[in-house]
Amino acid sequence: MIERDRPYCQVVDGHRLPGSFSEEVYRSGLRYRPEPGDVVLDTFPKCGTHWVLGILKAAYQVCREVTPGSTFLEKLGLDAIEKCARPRIVFTHLPFQLVPFSDQAKYIYVIRNPKDCCVSFYHHTKTIPAYKFQDGTFDEYFEIFLDGRTDFGSYYESLRSWYSKKDEPNVLFLTYEGMHADVRRSVLKITRFVDAGIADELDRDEDKMRTVLEKSSVGSMKKEFELQFVRKGVVGDWRNYFSPEQSRRLEERFFREVAGTDIPKLWESTDWLLGGRKT
Template structure:
């Protein structure tokens, strides 16, 4: 007989969902949309890594664009002129993404970049380029509390044709998220894998909530890890430039030009708040979500914060 914990988890993972991703497929038992095809995932494993590369490893909707802009500016000595002229998705390509309409083929863009390259990926540790283990490259892993990730992902699913313009309920999406039935698969498995790399000297864990609490301090930490002792005025300007409100208004970071995102439904950079989950979770949903998180990750003691108060 199942104990209560297993029974509640089974209730989630035995659900079926009507929504289908455009071109959805399984790769190593992980669900992907058609913009991350199997041949690209195969090619990512053989991607030529350089010692001066910096990888941005995040689960979708964890604050990826924010960390990309911060890191690119730090590694390029505060080159704001270029930052205001070229979209972040070309300066810091999405490694496993292939969209010929957008002319964004991550592997090709990354291969053509001049060093230092800042490369974004939503892949789990197991699917990252093999050479990362043998190079002196850096990896920044961005974590965000899963309730805010789930809510942000829900709105992104609704707004983006890349995900098939989801029209299901919030509750349905919450179960899809818990089940890993979303693009790039389970947040829980992703988090377990990258948390296991936290002692690697070339890997730095960054928490979204820390960026929100004291961005200027986090810029200092990033500079130290990346070996970029920038002058204080440059660090201060990077922090100012990368305030969420400024990035939301910046055409080079807000993705307003991307055809697949209907910003009238939800822009890519939506609220950027810590604790926005409280606006949509019911008490019962919050309790079930908490229990699921505890069952899956409780033994790891990852210091997620769900509010800043």
């Protein structure tokens, strides 16, 4: 079913997708069966997909002299996954319950504070003509994000679904802000989770670590990936867009959506929640 309101999207089997995606291809991607050695990288959109992808590719290139294959599950489907070079990284924006899960694969999930996520997703949506939102305003997009009407569904559904699996032995749960606070440590954490040998090599060889950090920097990623998929890569840009009322409303929605969990503790070291934190 195609949604006629803006941004242009469709609902396939109850899940929201960009209107330009193929239903058939999307459904084929759900038939993917992960194999040993596969890495499934899941994020809500604009929460660090290409950053982590850049780290993994750079680490393999520097330490293994190989470039992992990578593909987008929802957009390119099963055929692209099967043709992907090994080692392979399958990235997706699906909530946990829709992701093909196997004990034989490794899963990395990254989430970003919803205020910065909203701002970045707004610019992404406004930039890509297929969304038919070039003249859209931030105020308009804020309401869409708040209500969970963005493509790929609700930010909160994605976060809750993966947070409940964060302690699984083959799941690595990260925050964008935590990565930003200590990039070197995050590179080691990601690589140790995927391949401990790579992490050990980067930890003892500062030149190799420096190369990985450079290859996965925002500047380098803008050259490798399409510009609309890599913007600023900063923390706190929401302050340039959110009104006090919008900030209050999003925080209220956040606490309502994560009630009964300790999810707010993910961001204790940042200040985006100070306006809504209960004391």
